[in-house]
């Protein structure tokens with residue numbers, strides 16, 4: 548039942564011969580009180596709890612692993628789904644901020660050359676329930692209320708658009724986990740029609756663009772989607788989103804030594820983003836694919852200095868959890 552909206556739960560209650568208000572009780576138990584089973588729902592009559600046990604099920608995930616980083620307050624979870632697939636999610640704790648990085652697909656079809664998930668290939672989309680359940684499970688297991696959610700784990704969120712938007716809407720619901728819309732970030736590799744759709748639908752969630760290269764030539768070499776949507780088209784869509792949503796979009800840029808980290812690359816990036824109020828996250832690469840490496844700290848610093856001309860906030864995210872393969876671009880299920 549995880550993944551059903553309030554209206555769907557009310558319809559479900561009526562479909563099994565119960566009053567509509569039972570749907571609201573179920574909603575509260577699932578999303579706010581994070582029940583693990585119908586037996587927890589003590590304000591429902593025993594008769595109804597037993598009936599629910601025979602006609603429905605709660606939760607879609609089974610924990611299959613949990614790895615704690617030595618370097619940071621980061622935990623990676625491995626979950627088995629109800630078929631034979633598995634996904635990973637990551638909890639990062641910082642002072643005043645508890646963030647979960649969620650998966651939206653099993654594997655990914657986009658095959659970005661530096662990404663471990665892309666190397667797995669695409670297996671299937673997650674349901675809204677499987678996306679939301681990552682949050683409910685981790686909040687329960689770790690005893691935390693999440694403040695932030697980033698959809699930048701396994702998969703491309705905008706390729707699984709309907710389930711992702713439904714999941715984000717549930718996570719944002721005031722009677723559920725109530726995570727602020729501005730703290731729910733969808734990270735996209737740049738599916739242009741979906742960016743226009745997202746902008747037109749007026750969601751409260753934020754968009755981050757995985758840019759990773761400042762020219763078409765370099766982007767096409769790193770991200771096959773660059774062949775379908777050249778930078779001019781992508782930037783036009785991002786500017787449309789920025790204007791329509793009145794947001795300063797975030798650009799993610801993985802720094803790969805000797806590939807996209809030169810001073811010329813930084814100057815090209817300045818040229819590409821000039822005039823667009825935005826934020827830039829630079830992510831020195833986390834070893835996931837052998838042929839790529841992170842630049843050293845001096846090279847990162849030189850890159851940052853060159854971006855000063857943009858007068859935009861630039862942050863360097865030395866990713867958390869690299870020692871447990873939980874950092875950006877490292878999530879992948881290793882089958883033996």
Ligand code: SF4
Nearest residue numbers: 655658659662665702
């Ligand atoms: S970086 Fe994102 S879009 Fe690219 S292959 Fe990895 S998961 Fe897919």
